[in-house]
Structure formats: structure tokens, C-alpha cells
Amino acid sequence: MHYHFDFSFLAGNVGALLEGLKVTIELAMAANLMGLVLGFALCLLVMSRWAVVRAPAQLFVEFFRCTPALLQIVWFFYCIPMMVNVFIDPVLMGILALGLNLTAFNAEAYRAGVQAVPKEHLDACVALGLKPWQRTIFVILPQALRNAVPVLMTNGIGTLQQSALVAIVAVADLMYVAKSVATEAYRPIETYSVVALVYFALSLPVARLVHVIERRQDAAHQR
Template identity: 85%
Template structure:
């Protein structure tokens, strides 16, 4: 091959890349916060004995798990404004779409964590006379969060990567900025290589932390 890599054209585009990176981090952090909080709430709803609460929650989970994230983003960006006739900030819409998608996946992670809570702990709560909300907040949630942490963090990495999908609806995230630079400079190999390395640099520390947590949990279970 006679192609020669030349990254020098990116020197004048550092500001644009940093601005795109800022949007990507905002999307990822806000979506993860939303997914962590609402995921546990949705988990409790899906495990409820009341059918009117359980069935809609299960339908929500299956819908977001069984449809493409790209389709969800496009639907939120174009269909919701048409339905409610209200303009919503693109970044806020991106957080909503990504956050709800993550909520569904986190709900399943929390469910596995809740089911792993020893029955003896719940019996102790009853013996101590704790109310249902006290049992959920102070006993179930901490243990479920600990049990589900590796999966929750892995889901968070996935959301960071899926945030690149908002580029298709013209949200100026890192991927969108990279696409624009590649088109303007006719240097797609260099541009997308740099973008890929940035995503890799953001994801790798979290992935290593997940591995460390899993090892510690394995050691704790063997004791």
C-alpha cells in the first residue's frame, strides 16, 4: 500500500475534538446516572407482585432490550417532538434515549443482584421490625449494588460507546466532530483512528476496574 499516515492536520482541530469529547462525556455521565437510579426502581417494579406494576415494567425492559439502540435514538429525536409539539435540547434528548436504554439493561443487572441477597438477611429485617422501604434502602440496595457492580460498570462502558450513535442525528459529540473533520480533510483513516483511540482510552480504565472488582468478589466468595 502506498498510503502515508499524516496526523498533522489534526493539530488545528484540537479545540473541536475537545468540544466533541465534552459532549460525549456529558451524554455518558448523565445517562449512567439516570440508568443507575431508574434501573433499581424499574427492577423493583418488575419484581412486584402487583400485575399492574410488574407487567408495564417488564414490557419496558423487553422493548428497550429487544430493539436497536440506533432506532431508539432516531425515534426519540424525531417522533417525540412531533407527538408533543415541543422542542427539546438535542443533548437532553440524547441523554433521555441513552438513559432509558441503559435503565432497561441495568434493571436486569439489579434483578440478578437482588436475587443473590441471602434470604436470611431478609428474615433478619422482618425480625428487627424494619419497614419495607427500610429493608429495600438499607439492606437490599447496598447488597444488590455490590453484586451487580461489574455488570453495571460494563453497561456503562457500553453506553459511552453507544453515545456515538447520536452523531447520526447531528448532535456534535466526538463522533460527529470526527466525521466532519474526516470529510473536510479527506483523511478518514487518521481521523477515525484518533477517535477510536480516545474511546479506547476512556473505556480501558473502567474495564480494568471491572476486572479488579470481579477478582475481589471471586476471592470473597471462596472464603
């Protein structure tokens, strides 16, 4: 095989690729914000003492964890507009689909973090007369968040990578633009190789930070 690599054609498509990258980052950041906030709320519902609250929350978690993210994205894009007869901006729909998927996974990460909170701390809250919402915000949430940070960050990386799936429903993210460029220039190897390096460059710093945090947590637990 004597393939001649030529990356020069990408020079004229830098602007389009950067616009696609902007959409990708918007999708990932908004979905992560949604997953962080709603994930903790969903965690509290899953851990509720009342079955009527707990059961629907558990069903939500299991549905999004046990079905393919691609199927969820396609369902949101094509089924919801047909059901409610309302057109929703494609980027907003992508954020919704990715954010709800991440919410389910983050809820499990938070749940593990909450279960790691020492019982003595909860007993101290009761002794001090703290109300349930005060216990949750000032005692449980900070510790659960600290315990869950590595998993939450790893889930965030996964959402960045899964954001490429919205290209299948014609959202003009980095992957969609790259597909168009590769098709027009007949240069898929060069195009997709560059895009892979972009995703790698975005994900690697966060992945390395996760390792640093995990090492520090392990060292703190060994003391």
C-alpha cells in the same frame, strides 16, 4: 497500497475535537447517572408482586433490550417532537434516549443482585420489624449494588460507546465532529483512528477495574 499517513491536520482541529469529547462525556455521565437511579426503581417494579405494576415494567425492559439502540435514538429525536409538538435540546434528548436504554439493562443487573441477597438477611429484617422501605434502602440496595457493580460498570462502558450513535442525528459529540473533520480534510483513516484511541483510552481503565472487582468478589465467595 502506499498510503501516506499525515496527522498534522489534526493540530488545527484539536479544539473542535475536545468540544466533541466534552459532549460525549456529558452524554455518558448523565445517561449513567440516570440508568443507575432509574434502573433500581425499575427493578423493584419488575419484581413487584402485583401484575398490574410488574407487566408494564417488564414490557419497558423487553422493549429497550430487544430493539436496536440506534432505532431508539432516531425515534426519540424525530418522533417525540412530532407527537408532543415541543422542541427538546438535542443533547438532552440524547441523554434521555441513552439513559432509558441503560435503565432497562441496569434493571436486569439489579434484579440479579437482589436475587443474590441471602434470604436470611430478609428474614432478619422482618424479625427486627423494619418497614419495607427501610428493608429496601438499608439492606437490599447496598447488597444488590455490590453484587451488580461489575455488570453496571460494563453497561456504563457500553453506553459510552453507544453515545457515538447520536452523531447520526447531528448531536455534536466526538464522533460527529470527527466525521466533519475527516470529510473536510479527506483524512478518514487518521481521524477515525485517533477517535478510536480516545474511546479506548476512556473505556480501558473502567474495564480493568471491572476485572479487579470481579476477582475480589470471586475470592470473597470462595472463603
